[in-house]
Amino acid sequence: MTSTVESIAAPGVPGLDEAGRALLFTQARTANAFADTPVGDEQLAAIWELTRWAPTSANLQPLRVTFVRTAQGRERLLPLMNEGNRAKTASAPATAILAVDSRFHQYAPTLLPIRPQLKDALDADESLRATMTSFNGPLQAGYFILAIRAQGLVAGPMAGFDAAGIDAEFYPDGRWKSVLVVNIGHPGENPWFERLPRLDPADVIRWA
């Protein structure tokens, strides 16, 4: 493993090729309409297979995913989306509800065996758990969106939904808490608006 990574990341190697940069970053767009082309469960599982390797604090991986891709599942989800997000969600062959597991630390002894005391420390500190989920949930959501694109699919992330309603409908035991809903599929007709501007790097970057 070590030698493979070293050879990939060695000085002089330019990193991701132009097609990969275009696919994940520079040419990728958020889709608002989807084609009928189906997306199989194995393609959805493959998105997670990429996502899960990217790093999280103390390797604790709090993000959880519900893939909604049946008519019944979509019927449960649609009324809980904001009105402006319903038509596009109805047109997507699959939609991921991203959530955080409020008891993610249950897995700490397996995920970080070098710190066996971590599970009890987190068990006793709900505020620290909340800090960790509120940071690492969105962090992993960022990985997840790029992993959708890495599968040759388009992503349509949406913050406009009834989170309490989704949690009550999909996670009635109260343990998982929804944080983002993401449509997944292939672009349909007129799938995106004109691209919106990005900040001038001079307003974002400082040097020290």
Place this chain on the structure above:
Amino acid sequence: MTSTVESIAAPGVPGLDEAGRALLFTQARTANAFADTPVGDEQLAAIWELTRWAPTSANLQPLRVTFVRTAQGRERLLPLMNEGNRAKTASAPATAILAVDSRFHQYAPTLLPIRPQLKDALDADESLRATMTSFNGPLQAGYFILAIRAQGLVAGPMAGFDAAGIDAEFYPDGRWKSVLVVNIGHPGENPWFERLPRLDPADVIRWA
């Protein structure tokens, strides 16, 4: 633009090639020691040039970056890192302090011109602004970490630092708030531990 993306994301196209998946996700590792190989400012700027295209809520892009790569900059930063993070940060040719701009909505009229009322709405609602930065800051941090890897560099993200101290030292006007510190460079000697396990997908994924 549209036709380019459609051809990239068309059905049947498998997405990112195996080398790209390895570079960004499956073979990439968090580095704990860095080689002397320098990282130029243009390489650091190129990380942001990829990061900035990935999506954010209402296109508001609250993440900010300070690239620390001079001896003076490192001297200011090192005492503010947790002790266990100091040696590796000292060995990295560059370190990014990722922060959120608490007044990110200043740019709303330019970034989302179709909703001209958004800036005033956010100006009046500090709690909504905090919700947006706490979600989109880590989301963009996820993009940033993968963009480092896309440049053929390795990332060493660290949550262990004195955030109040960094904010006082680097952002004394109180507007930017640090959220993550990330070492950037090429792997040094024994750069990583044995890889830690990932959750079983059966514990992460549900189907509906």
